Amino acid sequence: MGDEWAGSDDEIARAALASSPNAVVALDRDQSVLVWNAAAERVFGWSAEEVVGRRAPIVPDELTTEHTAALERVRTGEPVSLRTRRLHSNGTLLDLRVDISALRLGSAVGGYVCVYHPALADHVARERVARRARLVRRLTDVVGDINSELELSAVLDRISASLTELTGADAGGFVLIEGERLRLVSTYQLPASIRGTTTELRTSLVDKLLRTGKTVLLESHGLDDLVWARLSGLHTIALGLAAVGGRPYGALYALFANRTPGHLELELLELLAGHAGIAVGNAVAYQEAVRQRAHERAVFDASADGIALLDQAGRVVRWNPAAAELTALPGESVIGGPPPFPVPGAGEKGTFQLDNGRWLDVVSAQIEETGEVVVDFRDVTAAKELEEAKDLFLATTSHELRTPITIVRGFASTLDSRWDKMNDPERRSAVHTIAERARSLGELMDHLLLGARAGADELKVRIEEFDLAERIEGATLGLPALSDRHRVEVDLAEGLPYVLGDALATDIILGQLLENAFKYSPRGGLISVGAWPEEDNVVVVVDDEGVGIAPPDRERIFERFVQVDSGDRRRFGGVGLGLYIVRSLARAQGGDVSAHPRPEGGTRMRLVLRCAAPIRSDTPMR
Secondary structure, three states, rough: OOOOHHHOOOHHHHHHHOOOOOOEEEEEOOOOEEEEEEHHHHHHHHOHHHHOEEEOOOHHHHHHHHHHHHHHHHHHOOOOOEEEEEEEOOOOOEEEEEEEEEEEEEOOEEEEEEEEHOOOHHHHHHHHHHHHHHHHHHHHHHHHHHHHHHOOOHHHHHHHOOOOOOOOOOOEEEEEEOOOEEEEEEOOOOHHHHHOOOEHHHHHHHHHHHHHOOOEEEEEOOOOOOOHHOOOOEEEEHHHHHHHHOOEEEEEEEEEEOOOHHHHHHHHHHHHHHHHHHHEEEEHHHHHHHHHHHHHHHHHHHOOOOOOOOOOOOOOOOOOOOHHHOOOOOOOOOOOOOOOOOOOOOOOOEEEEOOOOEEEEEEEEEEEEEEEEEEEEEOHHHHHHHHHHHHHHHHHHHHHHHHHHHHHHHHHHHHHHHHHHOOOOHHHHHHHHHHHHHHHHHHHHHHHHHHHHHHOOOOOOOOOEEEEHHHHHHOOOOOOHHOOOOOEEEEOOOOOEEEOOHHHHHHHHHHHHHHHHHHHHOOEEEEEEEEEEEOOOOEEEEEEEOOOOOOOOOOHHHOOOOOOOOOOOHHOOOOOOOHHHHHHHHOOOEEEEEEEOOOOOOOOEEEEEEEEEOOOOOOOOO
16 A cells, blocks of 8 residues: 555545535434534535434434334345435435445444435436436437438438437538548538538538547537537537548538537447438449449330340240330230240340241340349341342342353354354344343343442432433333333423422333333223422322332332342342432432332332422412
């Protein structure tokens, strides 16, 4: 024991009694006062000299029996603690709690020790404990409420509001740490105008808190220059650090103007800030998940490819808009069942034709984590048809070339081997046949060349004024002599205006349209050609009474290598480039060509070219 404790035990005991905050009264077995410490003097108003050696006049008459019974219980070895009343020297009654125990001298009970303390202190302590318990229960409710909200802004607002309820603060706010700056994102009982305020982290209370290594900070100085000074009478700021994933994310501010925070308030602020970090982390994760799902759905919905998600049983669980469009099957008719086509194995590609005639390329991939399958498919009908058309083109071109070449070769061989044996008319007939077949080959080559140029957008035309009526008359002049089964009529509007375009290209267009009219009306009939002004254009029509064109094919006939199987059209031969060249030449001049049905049967081909000058309003119309 140190020198400062070198005094006797009696001295130490007297010092302890004198220092006790509670009134200590020791009684002998006759209840005469043996000890009356300084706290007893303060509590009861009598000095030690007045009471030591006699009974202390502090027990009211009506409580004498209670007091005696308590001493008897203590004498038999049982300490007693009870709330009671005692008299003050001024005659007033004091509400006290007394703890009575035996004063032992060796093994015998030599008296009693009574320790008095105000009952109000017990009440305050109990109230403090009860308040703490209520606040902790409320904190639990608040945390549950905060965690039930997943929108970040709503989470922060609820935290700020709950802060004032739990700590008794007059206002609150939440700031985010954004790199080297702070941003005020949520306030409660403060002007809404200060939301969004930013400041440097290094000059803030948050930086001061971070440098302390603690999680809470109490500050009462230098507050006038802070944005929080908008709260009138502000004298204290308490702030708690909120962390997400172990890293500081922001801070929760409690502002006090009408009261001063204590240890309990700081403890609640620290707990709430910790839970705020968890709630904010949940909200941030939720928002990221929502954003990710939104991105995925945007890609899923905006994809030009059809996309389907299949569960482990092969049932469709998602079906994007492109899938519905490609298959003509809405999602509600597909989801819950298998897709309307076979699904190839992962990493493989399959090509399938749907009932609606479309061809699809289909690939799939498995999601290892869930066992689901993503199926991607796209429309390859055009490519499939082009592939088929090219095959048909090659076969048809071979056929178209073989016939004249065979004939030219045969007649040339005949002339070579039998020239001297043939008479002059026979030789001339053979040469004429060779010339005709050579002309056919030249026309076929011209078509192939024009088709190639049109496909490469390399058709060159000259745009100038020319007389369309003259071109129509020239194209139809010798037609009646070509067939004894066809009649040709030409009906041109009087004063047909000049048009803008290329005269030679228009000759090719008219020649092809007239050739088709003859070709596709094998039983003969009327071929009529008409022309008239219409708005700022001139319209030329070529009508026939032939086999006609099915509605789905009226646009397809203008594609390259296409020869539709409508009726007996396929038996007329050709490489499928004529109408493709016609439309390409018409559009290169700023016009167009289209196919239409005739009510009486057959086809109307309609050519539109631009007028060289505006048409007068009194020009007759058809």
